[in-house]
Amino acid sequence: MKIVMLGCPGAGKGTQAKIIAERYSIPHISTGDIFRANIKEGTELGKKAKTYMDQGALVPDELVVDLVADRLTWEDARDGFVLDGFPRTIPQAEALTKALKEMGTELDYAIDIEVPDQNIIERMGGRRACVSCGATYHLVNIPPKTEGKCDKCGSDLILRDDDKPETVKKRLDVYHEQTQPLIEYYQGLGLLREVDGTVQMNEVFDAIAAILGA
Numbered sequence: 311m312k313i314v315m316l317g318c319p320g321a322g323k324g325t326q327a328k329i330i331a332e333r334y335s336i337p338h339i340s341t342g343d344i345f346r347a348n349i350k351e352g353t354e355l356g357k358k359a360k361t362y363m364d365q366g367a368l369v370p371d372e373l374v375v376d377l378v379a380d381r382l383t384w385e386d387a388r389d390g391f392v393l394d395g396f397p398r399t400i401p402q403a404e405a406l407t408k409a410l411k412e413m414g415t416e417l418d419y420a421i422d423i424e425v426p427d428q429n430i431i432e433r434m435g436g437r438r439a440c441v442s443c444g445a446t447y448h449l450v451n452i453p454p455k456t457e458g459k460c461d462k463c464g465s466d467l468i469l470r471d472d473d474k475p476e477t478v479k480k481r482l483d484v485y486h487e488q489t490q491p492l493i494e495y496y497q498g499l500g501l502l503r504e505v506d507g508t509v510q511m512n513e514v515f516d517a518i519a520a521i522l523g524a
């Protein structure tokens with residue numbers, strides 16, 4: 311099962327991608343996570359990516375396309391994957407189609423999780439991320455067991471710079487301008503499936519599972 315998740319920042323792509331990955335035993339590949347890991351390790355890629363991420367801008371295509379194309383050649387992705395946060399531009403989507411074609415394969419679905427803008431700012435202000443392992447929580451929807459601490463590793467939880475309200479507004483603008491055109495792109499390829507992302511997390515997953523099959 312080869313899947314791409316679409317939807318604006320905060321729509322719940324990451325949460326659903328993780329559940330899909332577990333249910334279908336395929337790797338969850340998040341470019342945002344890859345960049346954050348690089349920032350944490352202080353790599354050159356991380357330093358470059360951070361300047362864009364902190365402003366709510368997209369990291370340039372050339373920094374992300376080869377990285378994903380390489381990741382898709384790993385053994386664990388042979389029978390499938392769920393891509394979360396990639397592609398985010400038409401050139402990235404075209405590069406993905408091309409890379410898969412060269413590998414003799416193609417995508418099965420592009421799942422778009424639909425949530426109106428006004429819901430997003432509210433949601434993202436409540437998001438908290440672990441400084442250490444990157445696990446994500448929400449003050450209202452997925453609270454940690456102990457306030458301010460990660461359930462998994464006990465480290466502090468923070469509001470990520472890119473989840474701050476002014477950055478969220480910018481990220482939504484960037485989404486509408488650069489990423490939303492992908493909906494039409496995947497519709498044209500007959501791969502687009504849309505789900506309502508305003509309902510409970512498990513209901514969103516039920517809708518996705520109905521598309522993917524049990």
Ligand code: AMP
Pocket residue numbers: 319341342343345362363364366367368369370371374394395396397398402472481
């Ligand atoms: P995410 O965790 O997917 O919301 O990504 C966080 C940030 O990482 C984004 O706001 C972008 O700055 C950057 N990023 C992640 N994936 C991509 C991508 N495919 N293309 C460009 N920038 C990306």
